[in-house]
Amino acid sequence: MKSYPYQNPSRATWAEDYSFLNNDINNDEGLAFNKSYLKVKDLNLYIHKAHILKNVNLEIPDKKVTCIIGPSGCGKSTLLKTFNRLIDDTEGIKYEGSILVDDTDIFDKKTEITDIRKKMGLLSQRPCPLPMSIYDNIAFGCKMHGERNRKKLNQIVEEQLKAVGLWEEVKNRLHAPASKLSIGQQQRLCLARGLAVEPEFILADEATSALDPISSKHIEELFVKLKQDYTIILVTHTLRQALRIADHVIFMYLGEVIEAGSADEIFNNPKQELTRKYLEGAFS
Amino acid sequence: MSSNSSYRILKNKIAGGLMFSITVFSVLLVVLIGLGLYLKSVPIFEHNSFWHLIKSSEWRPGNNQFGFLPFIAGTLWITLIAVILALPIALLSALFLTEFSKSYLKKWVFTALDILAGIPSVVYGVWGTLFIVPWISEKLAPHFVEYSTGYTVLAGGIVLGVMILPLLISLFVEIFSAVPREFRDASLSLGATKWQTSKHVILRKTFPGILAAVALALSRAFGETIAVLMVCGNLPLLPHSLFDSCYPLPALIANNYGEMLSVPLYESALMLAAFLLFIVVFIFNASSRAVIYRIERKFK
Numbered sequence: 307m308k309s310y311p312y313q314n315p316s317r318a319t320w321a322e323d324y325s326f327l328n329n330d331i332n333n334d335e336g337l338a339f340n341k342s343y344l345k346v347k348d349l350n351l352y353i354h355k356a357h358i359l360k361n362v363n364l365e366i367p368d369k370k371v372t373c374i375i376g377p378s379g380c381g382k383s384t385l386l387k388t389f390n391r392l393i394d395d396t397e398g399i400k401y402e403g404s405i406l407v408d409d410t411d412i413f414d415k416k417t418e419i420t421d422i423r424k425k426m427g428l429l430s431q432r433p434c435p436l437p438m439s440i441y442d443n444i445a446f447g448c449k450m451h452g453e454r455n456r457k458k459l460n461q462i463v464e465e466q467l468k469a470v471g472l473w474e475e476v477k478n479r480l481h482a483p484a485s486k487l488s489i490g491q492q493q494r495l496c497l498a499r500g501l502a503v504e505p506e507f508i509l510a511d512e513a514t515s516a517l518d519p520i521s522s523k524h525i526e527e528l529f530v531k532l533k534q535d536y537t538i539i540l541v542t543h544t545l546r547q548a549l550r551i552a553d554h555v556i557f558m559y560l561g562e563v564i565e566a567g568s569a570d571e572i573f574n575n576p577k578q579e580l581t582r583k584y585l586e587g588a589f590s
Numbered sequence: 591m592s593s594n595s596s597y598r599i600l601k602n603k604i605a606g607g608l609m610f611s612i613t614v615f616s617v618l619l620v621v622l623i624g625l626g627l628y629l630k631s632v633p634i635f636e637h638n639s640f641w642h643l644i645k646s647s648e649w650r651p652g653n654n655q656f657g658f659l660p661f662i663a664g665t666l667w668i669t670l671i672a673v674i675l676a677l678p679i680a681l682l683s684a685l686f687l688t689e690f691s692k693s694y695l696k697k698w699v700f701t702a703l704d705i706l707a708g709i710p711s712v713v714y715g716v717w718g719t720l721f722i723v724p725w726i727s728e729k730l731a732p733h734f735v736e737y738s739t740g741y742t743v744l745a746g747g748i749v750l751g752v753m754i755l756p757l758l759i760s761l762f763v764e765i766f767s768a769v770p771r772e773f774r775d776a777s778l779s780l781g782a783t784k785w786q787t788s789k790h791v792i793l794r795k796t797f798p799g800i801l802a803a804v805a806l807a808l809s810r811a812f813g814e815t816i817a818v819l820m821v822c823g824n825l826p827l828l829p830h831s832l833f834d835s836c837y838p839l840p841a842l843i844a845n846n847y848g849e850m851l852s853v854p855l856y857e858s859a860l861m862l863a864a865f866l867l868f869i870v871v872f873i874f875n876a877s878s879r880a881v882i883y884r885i886e887r888k889f890k
């Protein structure tokens with residue numbers, strides 16, 4: 307078994323019980339940006355007159371777990387919702403700059419908004435199963451994109467439920483309402499639902515904060531497993547969680563990106579005074 | 591200290607008891623009204639069986655013949671048409687307002703709806719007489735029947751539909767707005783369009799609520815009197831098409847209450863009309879509650 311990669315002993319102890327997470331197959335490559343699918347350039351975002359995101363420039367590495375950390379109200383959720391343009395429905399929204407996904411600007415008038423969203427699975431803080439059966443929840447996205455073939459849908463549902471380890475638990479009640487599941491199960495269901503439309507990214511906004519420790523661990527394990535195939539961006543308030551699973555960390559403060567870099571750098575050797583203070587728990 | 595606390599508890603008990611009796615009283619009031627109407631209509635049962643009264647369409651008060659079928663049919667027809675016309679319009683407008691439009695537009699439309707809802711029903715009646723009745727008589731009916739006065743089931747349905755529209759729209763907007771943002775986010779972030787989200791998530795989630803709103807609007811529509819009375823012709827005959835006149839129960843009561851004393855059983859007959867209306871609304875509400883309850887359990 308590999309040892310935990312971070313040198314700082316005081317921080318490494320945070321992650322004690324999570325040795326399972328060290329099966330990270332990509333670890334040896336380090337954090338080289340072999341590909342970076344998502345690039346944010348000079349993003350400024352206003353809601354009414356308030357300047358929420360200030361001159362954000364970012365690159366999110368492909369097939370890695372990127373954690374966005376920062377104090378409450380610094381714009382983490384807003385940034386995440388900008389990635390799939392869910393923010394568009396906010397009253398008084400205005401943005402400038404560009405976000406490039408696969409070299410297409412998502413703000414471009416020609417870009418179809420549903421295509422962008424299909425690429426970005428969103429996992430919210432509280433699981434939100436749609437008012438339908440477990441089966442229909444998973445099949446929903448595919449149906450909306452025009453998939454009608456029953457066999458294909460059955461296959462997708464089974465595959466995705468297996469991917470999140472829910473299949474054994476629910477295979478006998480696929481047609482029961484999804485809201486009957488436990489909260490932890492619901493969150494895995496929501497993850498599976500997002501995966502079913504074959505996204506390239508998984509955006510998770512404090513996706514474990516409403517869950518019990520076991521379910522929360524379950525989701526974390528899933529993220530680590532899923533990064534083989536997906537680029538994962540998560541907002542978290544739990545520094546321990548970031549430390550456990552992040553490959554790349556972005557620290558935000560009052561709408562600005564203060565520092566971004568590999569988890570190793572940010573946690574053990576932050577360049578900015580503000581980052582260091584935040585990590586030491588001076589403010590939250 | 592302890593006396594203070596026992597005083598608080600006493601007060602709590604009194605308040606609870608008082609509120610309970612007031613609640614019981616308001617429920618009792620409804621029962622009493624129903625009972626009063628029933629007792630007043632008893633004399634008519636001495637000559638006719640209840641079923642005969644409901645099934646017969648002979649209405650000749652002079653001959654002591656009281657067949658209520660035309661009135662019941664008229665009421666049901668008009669209400670049904672009103673809902674069929676108003677429901678899709680109200681659903682689509684409400685979906686537009688909550689899911690598609692900007693909030694300033696919502697404000698404007700709401701002001702307009704409030705005004706519409708506040709217009710006295712006699713004004714709707716006048717509007718119906720001046721515009722809908724001639725339109726049906728001259729433009730629409732000739733395509734379907736040889737002759738129609740325009741004072742028809744259809745006119746009543748249209749006027750009533752317009753009248754319940756503001757109520758339905760504001761109920762629906764309220765219901766749709768109560769759906770948490772997360773449901774929309776979940777659906778939209780899977781790449782569903784707004785329309786797909788409205789159709790498959792919002793409407794589905796709010797289905798029990800929509801039924802409840804329709805039930806409320808229907809109960810309102812059953813009892814609407816003046817406007818309908820002005821446009822539906824008031825002939826005590828069983829309507830056979832949308833272009834026949836009809837005579838709803840509330841109109842019967844309103845039109846005849848003054849002159850009923852000349853025929854001994856007339857008063858009793860009108861009371862029965864009121865009682866029937868009462869029962870229709872009651873049964874309707876009770877059954878829709880039951881349906882909604884079952885659906886809610888299934889959807890939760």
Ligand SMILES: Nc1ncnc2c1ncn2[C@@H]1O[C@H](COP(=O)(O)OP(=O)(O)OP(=O)(O)O)[C@@H](O)[C@H]1O
Pocket residue numbers: 353356358377378379380381382383384385396397
């Ligand atoms: N709809 C809105 N209207 C006005 N201001 C908003 C709106 N949504 C967010 N904001 C503001 O934008 C800023 C960033 O909010 P955001 O939700 O992105 O913060 P956050 O970093 O996710 O905070 P938390 O960690 O508490 O979730 C906050 O100051 C907030 O008040």
Ligand SMILES: [Mg+2]
Pocket residue numbers: 382383384511
């Ligand atoms: Mg947030």
